[in-house]
Amino acid sequence: MSTKTIAGVEINVNEEGYMTEISEWSKEIGAEIAKEEGIELTDKHYELIDFIRNKVTAGEGLTIRGIGKSGVVNAKEFYQLFPGAPLKKATKISGVPKPTSCI
Amino acid sequence: MEKEEKIPLKKILLICSKANLEDVYAALVMGNGAVMEGIETKLFFTFFGLDAITKKTMNKLHTATTGNPGMRMPGGLPFPTLLGGLPGVEAGVSVMMRKQMDELDIPPVDEFLELITAGGGEIFACKLAMDMFKLTKDDLHEEVKDIITVGDLYEMCDGAGTQIVFT
Numbered sequence: 001m002s003t004k005t006i007a008g009v010e011i012n013v014n015e016e017g018y019m020t021e022i023s024e025w026s027k028e029i030g031a032e033i034a035k036e037e038g039i040e041l042t043d044k045h046y047e048l049i050d051f052i053r054n055k056v057t058a059g060e061g062l063t064i065r066g067i068g069k070s071g072v073v074n075a076k077e078f079y080q081l082f083p084g085a086p087l088k089k090a091t092k093i094s095g096v097p098k099p100t101s102c103i
Numbered sequence: 104m105e106k107e108e109k110i111p112l113k114k115i116l117l118i119c120s121k122a123n124l125e126d127v128y129a130a131l132v133m134g135n136g137a138v139m140e141g142i143e144t145k146l147f148f149t150f151f152g153l154d155a156i157t158k159k160t161m162n163k164l165h166t167a168t169t170g171n172p173g174m175r176m177p178g179g180l181p182f183p184t185l186l187g188g189l190p191g192v193e194a195g196v197s198v199m200m201r202k203q204m205d206e207l208d209i210p211p212v213d214e215f216l217e218l219i220t221a222g223g224g225e226i227f228a229c230k231l232a233m234d235m236f237k238l239t240k241d242d243l244h245e246e247v248k249d250i251i252t253v254g255d256l257y258e259m260c261d262g263a264g265t266q267i268v269f270t
Contacts, residue, residue: 063208064139065218075221084141086222102136103209 006032018091018098022056025095034093037082041093045081048072049094056096062087063101113264114143116256120269122154124166124200130155130270131215138222146219147256149229153236156228156244161212165197216246227251 004013007028012020017033019025030049034041041049051070055062064087068075082089087099115137119130130146137144154160168174168187174196176182186192201211210218216226228243228250240250249255260267 061208064135064222065208065210065214068218068221075218079222085139087139102132103207 016092016098019095020097022053022096025053030093030095033095037089037093039082039089039093042081044073044077045093048078048081048090052090052094053096056091056094061101062091062099063103065103110264112137112142112266114145114260114262114266116145116147116260116265116267118147118149118267118269119152119155120148120150122151122160122164124164124197126270127152127155127164127212128204128209131212131219132209133268133270134224135215135219135222138219138224144219144222144224145227145259146224147227147229147251149232150235153228153232153238155212156216156226156247157238157242158244159242161216161244163197164201164212165193166200168193168196213244213246216244220246220248227256229253 002013002015003010004017005011007026009024009026009029011024011029014020017036019029027046030046031041034045039045048067048070051067051072052062055066064075064078067073067078067087067090073081078086078090082093087101091097091099115134117130117134119127121127130152134144134146148156154164166174168182169184171182171187174182174187187196205211209215220226225248226246228247230250230252233239233250240247
């Protein structure tokens with residue numbers, strides 16, 4: 001466990017760079033982490049980040065299938081918004097723990 | 104000693120030759136998992152594995168209730184092979200398996216294929232097996248990209264960091 005200064009704020013992160021305190025997140029922090037991942041956040045990204053944060057706060061698991069049925073994006077759009085490893089990148093940017101799902 | 108260079112997995116080809124629910128899902132879960140990690144993924148279905156991409160059969164796959172030592176009754180007692188051979192038992196057990204999978208958010212086969220291709224994964228059918236079972240492209244799910252030969256498959260295996268897995 002360590003800390004990191006992002007967007008002028010000190011936040012707690014784990015060794016992989018995932019935030020460990022969901023409440024420390026802000027839009028600015030999300031945008032900075034996204035930049036590190038090579039992503040410029042749009043309104044659509046933020047809409048999805050909201051969905052992800054709400055899901056995690058409610059204690060529900062995240063899957064690509066679930067996000068594809070979120071009503072915000074379908075699976076294909078999700079891959080386009082967060083290219084490469086979408087679930088990992090989206091959760092990292094959303095300030096929630098790395099998902100443990102296999103699907 | 105020289106330091107060993109680690110080459111990350113960049114591309115994976117998964118070959119599925121069986122129609123058992125568990126064999127097909129092993130290929131689908133591994134394939135989808137690779138797509139999720141940003142690994143270039145190709146799935147190749149051959150022989151009875153074609154059932155998994157044939158519209159008529161794909162969402163009705165069975166798990167074997169005879170000759171399957173891993174099979175258990177609800178509660179954990181061994182599943183008698185003789186019982187497994189009775190008409191309808193295999194179908195019933197398979198329905199139960201699919202229901203349990205659905206509860207874990209594991210999608211049905213057609214939706215799983217769509218998830219894989221949504222992330223850029225590719226699905227192929229084996230030409231020889233297609234000819235053997237007298238199937239045409241129209242019999243296959245629309246997510247199947249192409250019907251290819253073994254030679255085509257090997258051509259796709261180029262590049263360092265490529266692995267082939269047979270499920």
